Amino acid sequence: MAEFPTQAQVVIVGGGIIGTSTAYHLAKLGYKDTVLIERHKLTSGSTFHAAGLVGQLRSNANITQLLGESVKIYQTLEQETGLATGWKMNGGLRLACNAERWTEVKRQATTARSFGLEMHLLTPREAQELWPLMDISDVVGAAFLPTDGQANPSDITGSLAKGARMNGARIFEDTEVTGFKVEGGRVTVVETSRGPIACEIVVNCAGQWAREVGAMVGVNVPLVSVEHQYMVTERIAGVTSNLPTLRDPDRLTYYKEEVGGLVMGGYEPNPIPWAVGGFPEKFNFQLLQSNFDHFEQLMELALGRVPALQTAGIKQLINGPESFTPDGNFILGQAPELTGFYVGAGFNAFGIASGGGAGKVLAEWIVGGEPPYDLSPVDILRFGRNHQDVNWVRARTLEAYSKHYTIAWPHEEHKSGRPLRRSPLYDRLKAQGAVFGEKLGWERPNWFAAEGEDASDHYTFGRPNWTDAVAREHQATREGVTVFDQTSFAKFMLIGKDAEAALSFVSAGDMTRPVGSLTYAPMLNARGGIECDLTVGRLSTTAYYIVAGTGAATKDFDWLKRHLPQALDAHLMDVSSMYSVLSLMGPNARKVLEKLTRDDVSNAGFPFATLRTINLAGAPVMALRLTFVGELGWELHIPVEFAATVYDALMAAGAEFGIRNAGYRAIETLRLEKGYWASGSDIGPDHTPFESGLGWAIKLDGHAPFIGREALEQKRAAPLRKRLAGFTVDDPSVVLLGRETLYRDGERVGWLSSGGFGHTIGKPIGYGYVRQPETGLDDAFVLSGHYELDVGTVRVPAKVHLAPLYDPDMKKILA
Ligand SMILES: NCCCC(=O)O
Numbered sequence: 001m002a003e004f005p006t007q008a009q010v011v012i013v014g015g016g017i018i019g020t021s022t023a024y025h026l027a028k029l030g031y032k033d034t035v036l037i038e039r040h041k042l043t044s045g046s047t048f049h050a051a052g053l054v055g056q057l058r059s060n061a062n063i064t065q066l067l068g069e070s071v072k073i074y075q076t077l078e079q080e081t082g083l084a085t086g087w088k089m090n091g092g093l094r095l096a097c098n099a100e101r102w103t104e105v106k107r108q109a110t111t112a113r114s115f116g117l118e119m120h121l122l123t124p125r126e127a128q129e130l131w132p133l134m135d136i137s138d139v140v141g142a143a144f145l146p147t148d149g150q151a152n153p154s155d156i157t158g159s160l161a162k163g164a165r166m167n168g169a170r171i172f173e174d175t176e177v178t179g180f181k182v183e184g185g186r187v188t189v190v191e192t193s194r195g196p197i198a199c200e201i202v203v204n205c206a207g208q209w210a211r212e213v214g215a216m217v218g219v220n221v222p223l224v225s226v227e228h229q230y231m232v233t234e235r236i237a238g239v240t241s242n243l244p245t246l247r248d249p250d251r252l253t254y255y256k257e258e259v260g261g262l263v264m265g266g267y268e269p270n271p272i273p274w275a276v277g278g279f280p281e282k283f284n285f286q287l288l289q290s291n292f293d294h295f296e297q298l299m300e301l302a303l304g305r306v307p308a309l310q311t312a313g314i315k316q317l318i319n320g321p322e323s324f325t326p327d328g329n330f331i332l333g334q335a336p337e338l339t340g341f342y343v344g345a346g347f348n349a350f351g352i353a354s355g356g357g358a359g360k361v362l363a364e365w366i367v368g369g370e371p372p373y374d375l376s377p378v379d380i381l382r383f384g385r386n387h388q389d390v391n392w393v394r395a396r397t398l399e400a401y402s403k404h405y406t407i408a409w410p411h412e413e414h415k416s417g418r419p420l421r422r423s424p425l426y427d428r429l430k431a432q433g434a435v436f437g438e439k440l441g442w443e444r445p446n447w448f449a450a451e452g453e454d455a456s457d458h459y460t461f462g463r464p465n466w467t468d469a470v471a472r473e474h475q476a477t478r479e480g481v482t483v484f485d486q487t488s489f490a491k492f493m494l495i496g497k498d499a500e501a502a503l504s505f506v507s508a509g510d511m512t513r514p515v516g517s518l519t520y521a522p523m524l525n526a527r528g529g530i531e532c533d534l535t536v537g538r539l540s541t542t543a544y545y546i547v548a549g550t551g552a553a554t555k556d557f558d559w560l561k562r563h564l565p566q567a568l569d570a571h572l573m574d575v576s577s578m579y580s581v582l583s584l585m586g587p588n589a590r591k592v593l594e595k596l597t598r599d600d601v602s603n604a605g606f607p608f609a610t611l612r613t614i615n616l617a618g619a620p621v622m623a624l625r626l627t628f629v630g631e632l633g634w635e636l637h638i639p640v641e642f643a644a645t646v647y648d649a650l651m652a653a654g655a656e657f658g659i660r661n662a663g664y665r666a667i668e669t670l671r672l673e674k675g676y677w678a679s680g681s682d683i684g685p686d687h688t689p690f691e692s693g694l695g696w697a698i699k700l701d702g703h704a705p706f707i708g709r710e711a712l713e714q715k716r717a718a719p720l721r722k723r724l725a726g727f728t729v730d731d732p733s734v735v736l737l738g739r740e741t742l743y744r745d746g747e748r749v750g751w752l753s754s755g756g757f758g759h760t761i762g763k764p765i766g767y768g769y770v771r772q773p774e775t776g777l778d779d780a781f782v783l784s785g786h787y788e789l790d791v792g793t794v795r796v797p798a799k800v801h802l803a804p805l806y807d808p809d810m811k812k813i814l815a
Pocket residue numbers: 050051052053054055247254265349350353
């Protein structure tokens with residue numbers, strides 16, 4: 001037996017598919033001093049009872065790409081290692097059994113093609129030809145993904161482990177992690193049942209135990225265990241080994257072939273959490289008691305689809321607990337709490353589909369110090385303070401599990417764990433008809449129902465019930481004045497004698513501007529991509545106030561903390577909970593302010609892109625003259641105890657101007673019209689400021705060093721490969737949601753990063769990157785094309801725009 005190591009470059013905790021895949025890829029990348037420890041035997045946690053479907057369809061291009069990487073790896077792994085994997089590319093079928101599901105599937109097919117994933121739409125009869133055992137009497141249509149497949153979870157893990165060893169990694173079974181040592185803010189030692197291993201990097205791939213392993217060292221891994229059942233039948237006549245996998249989401253079930261029989265499982269609307277009070281000791285290679293009563297609901301649905309199940313012999317009803325997460329996405333990346341501590345966990349019953357690709361990108365992330373491409377949907381930094389509480393996490397996770405196969409409605413909000421984080425104005429706004437959405441636990445008004453209007457969301461792929469309300473708020477912002485409660489913004493202070501130098505190094509924006517100025521300050525990665533989309537206000541020569549999006553609270557704080565030069569005197573603090581934010585927007589905003597303050601709020605006294613502390617209705621308010629909706633306005637950052645007083649004063653003073661409340665859905669329609677980009681969709685780590693049309697915000701004059709500068713200088717000298725552009729459609733009934741495929745002169749050139757409606761221009765609006773990776777492009781190329789959008793397989797003509805659709809001369813804002 002190999003000698004147990006006392007040190008290693010990387011220690012991976014957990015010998016399931018993710019741990020072995022990470023070890024395999026790290027070793028292949030040259031990290032041969034990688035040690036994987038498994039407390040029992042490889043696969044003994046939950047990998048051994050995974051169903052093994054490998055589907056690739058996701059709503060995000062990069063996650064689809066990651067799953068495609070799994071397929072690529074599985075295709076060659078057996079040949080490389082000599083160990084069988086059970087991989088077969090038998091394709092995947094997906095059924096639609098009602099009109100709205102069919103709309104969803106058609107939109108997905110459009111998206112899949114944009115992302116380079118083959119997905120064909122079939123008639124019910126064509127689907128049945130591929131899957132002859134199914135009843136198609138209720139099927140409206142189907143989709144077929146020929147490159148999907150299935151694998152044997154234990155075999156593929158064994159094969160990855162062999163591949164890891166062949167490349168130099170070492171694997172130790174029967175080795176339990178018992179603790180960690182931390183020095184200087186880094187993890188330095190993994191304590192194990194066989195002795196300590198000094199290391200530089202730890203990767204927590206402990207499956208459903210990953211939360212406990214993280215907790216040993218203060219790292220929060222927000223996942224919980226849920227019972228997941230599937231049935232395995234004896235042989236069934238007509239089940240052939242090339243039978244595609246089948247997903248029947250309207251009946252909540254999935255199928256795959258196994259030894260001439262079927263595996264059938266699904267996602268019940270009433271999932272059962274497991275290990276709520278803690279894990280049993282030594283739960284290795286163990287299953288839970290089969291729960292036939294609970295499975296019956298799925299069985300009944302399945303019998304309607306596959307009548308042969310009536311008479312099929314049942315080998316086993318497998319009940320295996322697996323880890324699930326609050327948003328149904330897995331968790332990768334470096335923990336914000338601890339340098340050198342990475343996580344690869346929470347695979348929501350699609351660990352086999354993700355395992356190959358997830359291990360690959362995690363290894364690349366560790367080696368490169370940043371993800372190889374934008375992985376925000378699965379990055380551990382997407383979580384926030386709400387995810388610290390395991391009961392909240394469990395409630396939301398059970399909801400996510402129950403919705404695994406339900407239609408993913410546009411704009412759908414979660415129901416569980418609410419309300420949690422509330423602005424001081426929550427009750428006031430609710431009393432005035434606010435319909436709230438939720439982000440990182442924050443309740444945020446999406447729209448306001450008028451007296452007598454139904455104050456709830458009714459989801460559809462068509463025109464939703466809140467359209468008129470949003471149009472009212474939109475118009476009031478354009479023509480009068482509105483108040484938006486944006487208290488959920490993340491807010492940071494950076495203080496210290498070197499604050500300017502420190503921020504100048506991490507920001508591509510000019511941080512040397514005078515006290516009182518407001519600067520748009522993108523922060524870039526080494527590739528020149530936009531990691532953080534921040535507004536920075538200079539409070540003094542030694543202090544900055546930094547405002548970030550609600551959802552970016554953890555990520556942006558982490559980015560700043562990790563990249564601000566350590567040697568400089570600059571201290572970062574999260575002050576989000578100190579300030580409420582009311583955005584007062586519209587042509588009458590100044591008139592409202594003037595009634596409440598003696599401070600100068602004239603255009604000359606308080607110009608655009610500046611901040612001042614003013615006394616407003618008796619409150620010391622930090623007022624930021626800026627806008628995300630394209631109108632004259634101020635963001636009022638108010639110490640929380642004054643928030644209600646200021647709000648009441650604004651509403652009273654604004655009454656003569658018809659002041660209204662407005663919500664986040666109006667912000668969306670307004671910003672689309674004005675051509676302001678949404679971080680996370682229109683801009684992000686894979687897009688440079690040049691590609692996004694944000695070159696004006698970057699300080700490339702002079703030689704001041706900042707992260708991303710070298711990449712940008714190189715890119716400035718080369719042709720652009722893609723360019724963000726706006727698109728309008730003349731037919732107002734077309735619903736743009738984002739991800740619609742973009743055609744230029746009949747050629748597929750991209751997809752929409754966001755979509756919606758502009759109530760002032762009266763047209764659907766979308767934004768998307770026009771891509772020409774081979775030859776490059778310029779503005780003239782973008783503007784000269786004839787464009788169409790594929791909206792759920794229907795081509796609609798679109799006009800292209802590079803200038804804002806509303807107020808391109810900024811007359812409204814600078815007034
Ligand atoms: N482990 C079940 C996977 C189901 C699905 O891929 O849809």
